[in-house]
Amino acid sequence: MLFNSLQFAVFFIVVVGIYFAIPHRFRWMMLLAASYYFYMCWKVEYILLILFSTLVDYTAARMMSRVPDRRGRRKYLWVSLVCNLGILFFYKYFNFLSRSVTDAFQAWNIFYDAPVFHVMLPVGISFYTFQTLSYSIDVYKGRIPAERHLGIYALYVSFWPQLVAGPIERTHHLLPQFRGRYEFDYARVTDGLRLMLWGLFKKVAIADHVAVYVNQVYNHVGDYRGVPLLAATFLFAIQIYCDFSGYTDMARGASRVMGYDLMENFRRPYFSKSIREFWQRWHISLSTWFRDYVYIPLGGKRASTGRWYYNLFVTFLLSGLWHGANWTFVIWGALHGCYLILENMTGHFQARLADRWFPGEARFMNRAVRTGITLAMVCFAWIFFRANTVGDALAVIGKMFLIDPSDMGVQVVGLPSFLRSVLLVMVLFAVDMTERRRGIQDAVARLPMAARWSIYTATVWAVMVSGVFGVQQEFIYFQF
Numbered sequence: 001m002l003f004n005s006l007q008f009a010v011f012f013i014v015v016v017g018i019y020f021a022i023p024h025r026f027r028w029m030m031l032l033a034a035s036y037y038f039y040m041c042w043k044v045e046y047i048l049l050i051l052f053s054t055l056v057d058y059t060a061a062r063m064m065s066r067v068p069d070r071r072g073r074r075k076y077l078w079v080s081l082v083c084n085l086g087i088l089f090f091y092k093y094f095n096f097l098s099r100s101v102t103d104a105f106q107a108w109n110i111f112y113d114a115p116v117f118h119v120m121l122p123v124g125i126s127f128y129t130f131q132t133l134s135y136s137i138d139v140y141k142g143r144i145p146a147e148r149h150l151g152i153y154a155l156y157v158s159f160w161p162q163l164v165a166g167p168i169e170r171t172h173h174l175l176p177q178f179r180g181r182y183e184f185d186y187a188r189v190t191d192g193l194r195l196m197l198w199g200l201f202k203k204v205a206i207a208d209h210v211a212v213y214v215n216q217v218y219n220h221v222g223d224y225r226g227v228p229l230l231a232a233t234f235l236f237a238i239q240i241y242c243d244f245s246g247y248t249d250m251a252r253g254a255s256r257v258m259g260y261d262l263m264e265n266f267r268r269p270y271f272s273k274s275i276r277e278f279w280q281r282w283h284i285s286l287s288t289w290f291r292d293y294v295y296i297p298l299g300g301k302r303a304s305t306g307r308w309y310y311n312l313f314v315t316f317l318l319s320g321l322w323h324g325a326n327w328t329f330v331i332w333g334a335l336h337g338c339y340l341i342l343e344n345m346t347g348h349f350q351a352r353l354a355d356r357w358f359p360g361e362a363r364f365m366n367r368a369v370r371t372g373i374t375l376a377m378v379c380f381a382w383i384f385f386r387a388n389t390v391g392d393a394l395a396v397i398g399k400m401f402l403i404d405p406s407d408m409g410v411q412v413v414g415l416p417s418f419l420r421s422v423l424l425v426m427v428l429f430a431v432d433m434t435e436r437r438r439g440i441q442d443a444v445a446r447l448p449m450a451a452r453w454s455i456y457t458a459t460v461w462a463v464m465v466s467g468v469f470g471v472q473q474e475f476i477y478f479q480f
Contacts, residue, residue, distance in 0.1 A: 001038055001041040001042075002475070003199075003200070003203070003247060003250045003251075003475070004200060004203055004204050004208075007041075011034075011038065012254060015030075015031075015034045015160075016257055016258060018030055019031070019258055020183075020184050024181050028151055028152055028155050028178055029151065031155055031159070031160070031178075032151060032154055032155045032158065034160055035155065035158040035159055035160040035163060036050075036158060038160040038163065039123075039124075039158065039160070039163060039164070042122075042123045042164075043120065043122070043123075046122040046123075049087060049091075049122055049125070050128060050157060050158055052083070052087075053083070053084055053087065053128070053129065053132050053157065054132070054153065054154045054157045054158070056079065056080060056083045056084070057080050057084070057132045057133075057135060057136050057153075057157075058147070058150055058153050058154075060076040060077065060079050060080040060136055061076075061080075061135065061136060061139040061146035061147065062146050062148070063076045064076045064077065064136075064139050064140055064146060065139065065145065065146035070140065070141070070142075073139075073140050074140070076140075077136060077137070077140040080132075080133065080136035081133070081136070084129050084132060084133055084136075085129070085133075087125070087129070088125060088126065088129050090117075091119060091121055091122055091125060092121055092125065092126070092325050093321075093325045094117060095116050095117060095325065096325030096326065097114075098114035098115055098116050099114070099116065100327075101114045102114045123164050124163055124164030124165060126322055127162075127163070127164065127165060127166045127168055128157055128158065128163060130168050130286075130289055130322075131156075131157065131168050131169060132157055133293070134168070134170055134171065134289065134292075134293065135147075135153075135156070135171045137293060138170075138171055138172070143172070144171050144172055147171075147175060152175070152178050152179070153175070155178055156169075156171065156174055156175045156178065159174070159255075159260075161250075161251040161252075161254045161255045161260075161262065162251045162255070162262055165244070165247050165248075165251070165475055166248065166251075166265065166283075166285050166286070167248060167251070167252075167262055167263050167264075167265040167284070167285035168285040168286055168289050169262065169263060169285070170263075173261075173263060174260070174262070177259075177260050177261065178260075180259065182258060182259025182260070183259075185259075187445075188256060188257070188259065189256075189257050190445075191253075191256060191441060191445065192252075192253040192254065192255070192256030192257035193253065193257065194253070194441055194444060194445070194456075195249050195250075195252055195253030195256065195441065196249065196250045196253035196254060196257075197253075197456065197459055197460070198249055198253075198441075198459070199245070199246040199247065199248070199249025199250035199251075199252075199253060200246065200250060200463060201246075201459050201462060201463055202242035202243075202245060202246035202249065202428070203242060203243055203246035203247065203250070203475070204246075204463045205424060205462045205463045205465075206238065206239075206242040206246075206424045206425070206427075206428060207238075207239045207240075207242035207243035207246060208243075209417075209420065209421060209424060210235040210236075210238055210239045210242075210421050210424070210425070211239050211243075212413055212417065213231070213232060213235055213412055213413050213417070213418070213421060214232050214235050214236045214239055214386070216232075216412055216413065217229060217231075217232035217412060218232055218236070218386055218387060218388070218392070218396075219388070221387075221392045221395045221396055221399075222395065224399070224412075225399035225400070225402045225404065225407075226399070226400065226401070226402050226403040226404050226407060227403060227404070227407055228407065228412050229396050229399060229400035230400050230401075231412075232412075233379050233380075233382060233383055233386075233396070233400065234379055235421065235425075236382055236385075236386045237270070237375075237378065237379050237382050238425055238428065239476075240382070240385070240386075240476055241266070241269065241270065242428065243475055243476045244265075244266075244283070244475070244476060245265065245266040246475075247475045248262075248265040248266060252264075252265075263284070263285055264284060265283060265284050265285050266281065266282065266283070266284070267280075267281040267284070268281060268432045268435060269281040269282040269378075270375055270378070270429075270432070271371060271432065271433075272371065272374050272375075273367055273370040273371050273374060274343060274370065274374055275336065275339040275340055275343055275374060275377060275378075276340060276343060277374075278374060278378060279336070279340075286319070286322070287319075290315050290318065290319050291315075294314075294315050294318060295311055295312070295315040298310075298311040298314065298315070299311055308344075309341045309344070312337055312340050312341055312344075313334070313337040313338070313341060314337075315337070316333045316334065316336045316337030316340070317330065317333050317334050317337055318333070319333045319336070320332050320333015320334060320336075321333065323385070327390050328384045328385065328387055328388075328389065328390055328393060329384075329385065331384045331390065331393075332381050332382075332384040332385045335380075335381040335384065336381060339377055339381075380397075383396050383397060424462075
């Protein structure tokens, strides 16, 4: 069930209506049932994986809570890690490893076909696996107490707005909210609905629209060079941002309607002035997860310079692998790791260069140049993220600067569609620039009723006109 579908609209209205109609003590049961139904709409039998993961981590945490020292709790943590990561490895990485082994053998003229299982990747498995793992690790380290109520914990694992694509919530933030009492509040509900509408606009009107251009070019890289490849790469940066942040906005908005607060996952990442800042603004729930549970345990910055760079690189390599079982994602993660290492190695030199080239009032140009360079580096890495194969990515890089003045890329989808894409991207950046100074949600809420409803109507009209409804587009991050 996709957020951008009629089925979801009916589901949302029914669930929210029942939620506010029933007493507080029954709400967790209703939300848990709704969450399981929501997930079973993709593939019924995969609900067993969530149930298994929930029972394993709930039991392991309860057992850890009875042991006073970490050494005694360690065996239960290992049970949680092995079960959860084992399931994730089997469904997401086993075939990738098998194919890689087969390719490696064939490179040495050893013809051996490693076994491959034909199973469908459970939607959202990486998200809920990391969420349950953070719970087990936090209980092991004594940061939080083990949850005694199995139903409340099961709801924390499977809460439907963020079940399949995050944000990856932390126990201390989300779990206590399920015991809160939330009555119908008009201001909060309308605020949540506005956020859902903005997320729908980003997904349907922008992401799905520019996806037509991106898919045409990246699925036929041999047919294009120069401007079409450059345009498709930039538009993919817009597509994935609007697609993923659009889902997050809809998830946060739906939760807010019911009274729950999900963490912010994006803060205008393409206005970042460095790669480090980009990762403080992009997919925040994942970047902070890797920081807390991989980077810091490896030693973080509290080590020699060489070890520090190693920790950075390994963290981003694993982050790339988390996104998908393909060498393109591994290279994408490795690129960002290299970016950060280079950034740290040249930080002092960059500062001195900026002081020399952009003194005094010219600091604005310094920020603009740094933002442009960061965006270019991010877009370059996106090539590997979007390309179907490493060969396609290398072909894009090899031909994207072979500029043909007669080919400006418009003919890929036609002039009207291309101009509409440009206009929508301008709207997106205008809103993001406005939010740098003041919250757009609050600004809209303070407008007179006529102005507010004019904006709502225009947004719905833009979704209807610009949306691609012939083929329903799934959210990109559902595959992770």
